[in-house]
Amino acid sequence: MSLVSLRNVELAFDSSSGPLHILRGVTLDVQEGEVVGIAGESGCGKTTLASTILRLQPPTARLSGGVMVNGVDVNQMAWGDVRALRWAVGSVVFQGALHSLNPVQTIGQQIMEPMLIHGTQPSPSLARHTAQELLVEVGVPITRFGAYPHQLSGGQRQRVVIAMAMACRPQLVIADEPTTALDVMVQAQVLEVLLNLVRSHNMSMLFISHDLSVLAQVADRIAVMYAGRIIEEGTTSQVLEHPLHPYTRALVDAFPVIGDPRHRFAPASLSGEPPVPGRYGVGCAFAPRCPASEDQCTQAEPTLLGTMDHRVACFVTGGRE
Amino acid sequence: MTSSIEPPRILEARDVSLSFTHGHGGATARAVDGVSLSLAPGRTLALVGESGCGKSTLARILLGLITPDNGQVRLRDTPIDYSTASLKEMRRQVQLVLQDPLGSLNPRHTVYAAVAEGLRIHGGADDESRRVHDALASAGLRPPETFYRRYPRQLSGGQRQRVVIAGALVLQPQVLIADEPVSSLDASVRGEILSLLVSLRQERQLALLLVTHDLGAAWSIADDIAVMYLGRIVETGPTEVVVREPKHPYTRALLAVARASRRIPAELLPGEPPDPTRIPSGCRFHPRCPLLSSGEIDGTPCKEEDPRLRAISVQHSVACHYPE
Numbered sequence: 001m002s003l004v005s006l007r008n009v010e011l012a013f014d015s016s017s018g019p020l021h022i023l024r025g026v027t028l029d030v031q032e033g034e035v036v037g038i039a040g041e042s043g044c045g046k047t048t049l050a051s052t053i054l055r056l057q058p059p060t061a062r063l064s065g066g067v068m069v070n071g072v073d074v075n076q077m078a079w080g081d082v083r084a085l086r087w088a089v090g091s092v093v094f095q096g097a098l099h100s101l102n103p104v105q106t107i108g109q110q111i112m113e114p115m116l117i118h119g120t121q122p123s124p125s126l127a128r129h130t131a132q133e134l135l136v137e138v139g140v141p142i143t144r145f146g147a148y149p150h151q152l153s154g155g156q157r158q159r160v161v162i163a164m165a166m167a168c169r170p171q172l173v174i175a176d177e178p179t180t181a182l183d184v185m186v187q188a189q190v191l192e193v194l195l196n197l198v199r200s201h202n203m204s205m206l207f208i209s210h211d212l213s214v215l216a217q218v219a220d221r222i223a224v225m226y227a228g229r230i231i232e233e234g235t236t237s238q239v240l241e242h243p244l245h246p247y248t249r250a251l252v253d254a255f256p257v258i259g260d261p262r263h264r265f266a267p268a269s270l271s272g273e274p275p276v277p278g279r280y281g282v283g284c285a286f287a288p289r290c291p292a293s294e295d296q297c298t299q300a301e302p303t304l305l306g307t308m309d310h311r312v313a314c315f316v317t318g319g320r321e
Numbered sequence: 322m323t324s325s326i327e328p329p330r331i332l333e334a335r336d337v338s339l340s341f342t343h344g345h346g347g348a349t350a351r352a353v354d355g356v357s358l359s360l361a362p363g364r365t366l367a368l369v370g371e372s373g374c375g376k377s378t379l380a381r382i383l384l385g386l387i388t389p390d391n392g393q394v395r396l397r398d399t400p401i402d403y404s405t406a407s408l409k410e411m412r413r414q415v416q417l418v419l420q421d422p423l424g425s426l427n428p429r430h431t432v433y434a435a436v437a438e439g440l441r442i443h444g445g446a447d448d449e450s451r452r453v454h455d456a457l458a459s460a461g462l463r464p465p466e467t468f469y470r471r472y473p474r475q476l477s478g479g480q481r482q483r484v485v486i487a488g489a490l491v492l493q494p495q496v497l498i499a500d501e502p503v504s505s506l507d508a509s510v511r512g513e514i515l516s517l518l519v520s521l522r523q524e525r526q527l528a529l530l531l532v533t534h535d536l537g538a539a540w541s542i543a544d545d546i547a548v549m550y551l552g553r554i555v556e557t558g559p560t561e562v563v564v565r566e567p568k569h570p571y572t573r574a575l576l577a578v579a580r581a582s583r584r585i586p587a588e589l590l591p592g593e594p595p596d597p598t599r600i601p602s603g604c605r606f607h608p609r610c611p612l613l614s615s616g617e618i619d620g621t622p623c624k625e626e627d628p629r630l631r632a633i634s635v636q637h638s639v640a641c642h643y644p645e
Contacts, residue, residue, distance in 0.1 A: 041507040183371045188578045216582045254508040258540045267515035267541045273477040
């Protein structure tokens, strides 16, 4: 059984000018101990998709399809079970560490808090002990236990947020652009810490990023989203080294290979603009920007086809290299 | 015009330094600490480094927005004297493009007004609408008329950045300084803006300074690279040479991180980004230097003597006691 299993998830909001279809039939599994990367641009629905796993979608959202965690549909759960689901089964690391931390509480208290609320550590002294261990594991000096967020550097704050997410030893960590706001070198350090923790505790991770070069470093599998759908999915090496979908190819090319003469003075560019989130017409949503588009692409929407190692939703490139 | 092997320089910084002091009696940050660089027409220089290395401060010195404590900024071989007239001429010739296009545009100004603003400030032009039209077309917004009456919120991120670039082009500057011009843009749009910068450099013979932490962008569009660390340029040369044969351990570390994958993880530099209020003695990179920590080198000079940038080939210079 998969830890997380999304089955044909559709999510829409009502707006004054008609419904906005944010997710349009997403099927995805996360196995135990697996790191799955979700790639895509702003507005493609990747954060919304992740939010459904912990039932964090806004109450105004209309959702259909199955969101199963450990075989239980999270949208059928009693409220008490949802509380347990958040933090204890799955936790989230967001992009801006400063916004995830309470400015008037010490970082030590903040790492202890989820353990005490969820009762994963029976006493404050045990919670304190575990929090101190976590701080060491993420590479923040233990002397900073009583420090306030503003006294830490950006990289240290993000490490504290990671320690909080690990506090209840969840089965799943959802990392939503966790390193985007950080500097190159600090970004690499934070990634290393996160990945080591996930591996050493045999956790699963859903890692959301627009940056394929980051996903290349962390993910076992990658799902590429466009306009509320997964348009390509497979093992990291298949997706990055043999991308099939023209959109994935464009994304891969957007990150030049440093030192490759073919990428000198020839930045890859994709014509057109990303679609307006939630408003997609008939046919493949990528067709208006697609260099390989054919007549059939504007008439029907392709489905994700292929093997478990590599699937793609494209009439033109689907099934061949 | 004199003919020489030296490339012509439009904009040049000569040994500029600038310190900031935090409040009263606070620590002094040496943001830029004795830097020289020059920009030539039709060439792109990428200034790369981590946040806090002083690259944006240096860019602002080159724009004449801040006055350095020491050193000179020269526009076509004339030092800027920071008089109103000299700055006005500077601002016509040297234009800035920032990271966040939404922050650079007034939400209540139309695209036309945003692009025409520079012209009006500089005394207006009889052929204003033609120049706005041409600037928008050069920035890839075609047909330009269809954009005149639109507001920033009605545009996509890539289109907004093109409007900012059009606003910079309308005065027909000779130098464009782009500070992280693609960092806030989506992956599929980045390439478009970088392509635009490449074509502007070729067609208009612009001198372009690309300020970035992204070595990939530098490899895509820059003729030359200058790597900055704690207020100093530690390595500079043609992009191909610096990328293929990096001599400074810091340049090698940056390249390794940019190229890391799951199969080949990068060896990371320890520690936080350096603090310009506490610049280490000797070589400022020595506390994080992998050569020193691995014991590969003796390292005594690194702790005692500040290495100067010196040429190791015609165009390639490095500030390291042990260039590899």
